[in-house]
Amino acid sequence: MPFSVKQQLSHLKPNLDAQGFAFIEAEQMRALLLEVGSLDDWAEFADSWNDLKTDSYMADQGRYRKRRYAVYGADGDAQVIRAEHQPHYQGVDYNRLNGGVERWFEPIAKSAGESKSMGTVLDYARRCFGERAPHTRRWHIEVHQFRIEAQTGQPGLPTPEGKHRDGVDFVLVLMIARHNIASGTTSIHSLEGAELGAFTLTKPFDAALVDDHRVFHGVTAVEAVDPEQPSFRDVLVVTFRGSRDRVRLALQPQPRPDEAVVTGKVDSQWRKDFTEEQRQKWTHRLGNLVLMPRYPRSDAHQR
Numbered sequence: 001m002p003f004s005v006k007q008q009l010s011h012l013k014p015n016l017d018a019q020g021f022a023f024i025e026a027e028q029m030r031a032l033l034l035e036v037g038s039l040d041d042w043a044e045f046a047d048s049w050n051d052l053k054t055d056s057y058m059a060d061q062g063r064y065r066k067r068r069y070a071v072y073g074a075d076g077d078a079q080v081i082r083a084e085h086q087p088h089y090q091g092v093d094y095n096r097l098n099g100g101v102e103r104w105f106e107p108i109a110k111s112a113g114e115s116k117s118m119g120t121v122l123d124y125a126r127r128c129f130g131e132r133a134p135h136t137r138r139w140h141i142e143v144h145q146f147r148i149e150a151q152t153g154q155p156g157l158p159t160p161e162g163k164h165r166d167g168v169d170f171v172l173v174l175m176i177a178r179h180n181i182a183s184g185t186t187s188i189h190s191l192e193g194a195e196l197g198a199f200t201l202t203k204p205f206d207a208a209l210v211d212d213h214r215v216f217h218g219v220t221a222v223e224a225v226d227p228e229q230p231s232f233r234d235v236l237v238v239t240f241r242g243s244r245d246r247v248r249l250a251l252q253p254q255p256r257p258d259e260a261v262v263t264g265k266v267d268s269q270w271r272k273d274f275t276e277e278q279r280q281k282w283t284h285r286l287g288n289l290v291l292m293p294r295y296p297r298s299d300a301h302q303r
């Protein structure tokens with residue numbers, strides 16, 4: 001009996017909703033994905049991890065990470081559509097090691113980006129996260145294919161920046177493959193630093209869902225079991241950042257969140273709709289402008 005999306009949503013309540021994260025085992029995750037769409041081309045999809053490119057932006061000079069990157073978008077609950085290729089950007093607040101610069105990664109190959117498996121994973125994530133943020137008008141979705149390699153005497157670091165948040169709303173991490181790898185344990189931490197849980201994605205389809213506003217996440221180094229053999233950990237990371245109707249409505253002649261901040265009158269709705277971190281961030285960026293999502297850029301350029 002497959003798990004229905006409704007069952008899954010209730011299953012996630014005590015986890016993702018209550019704790020800010022959930023670990024879903026492969027069997028359940030695969031069943032959930034199959035409810036949403038096809039995984040017929042999974043083998044080809046997973047094989048595309050064999051053609052990733054070395055991440056040359058590593059501030060630690062490491063060459064153990066390969067990746068490709070793509071951006072997608074979705075209006076509310078509409079279909080997820082790939083956007084033009086663009087750089088990945090994280091502020092230094094979120095990534096002290098590699099943040100603060102636009103990083104142009106190689107694009108995800110067309111065949112993988114348009115595969116049934118990719119579409120199914122993104123549609124699942126949109127449904128899952130959309131359920132938790134029903135007022136989202138538009139999703140900015142970033143997709144990363146990662147391969148972390150371990151070599152003799154040189155472990156690979158899945159999260160070289162350490163425990164961190166991605167600076168988005170939600171994160172899905174999906175295990176694609178582990179080959180000759182030990183460790184690579186994911187840990188989840190409260191905003192105060194307390195460890196809330198730890199688990200290891202071991203099988204293809206093992207997955208982690210994270211509410212990025214509420215918890216930090218990190219992954220321990222991976223090591224080769226047999227140092228004579230190739231050793232790698234492949235994952236798909238999908239992040240969702242939403243913009244709300246309320247943000248767009250700021251164009252209307254009504255009290256705006258930025259006005260509230262500029263005048264020092266931070267009302268309760270402003271506090272309710274935005275985290276302290278977001279308020280701080282936008283207070284210094286808004287001026288007389290309105291809040292705008294980064295996606296899509298072509299849209300932004302028309303304003």
Ligand SMILES: [Fe+2]
Nearest residue numbers: 164165166217
């Ligand atoms: Fe992350």
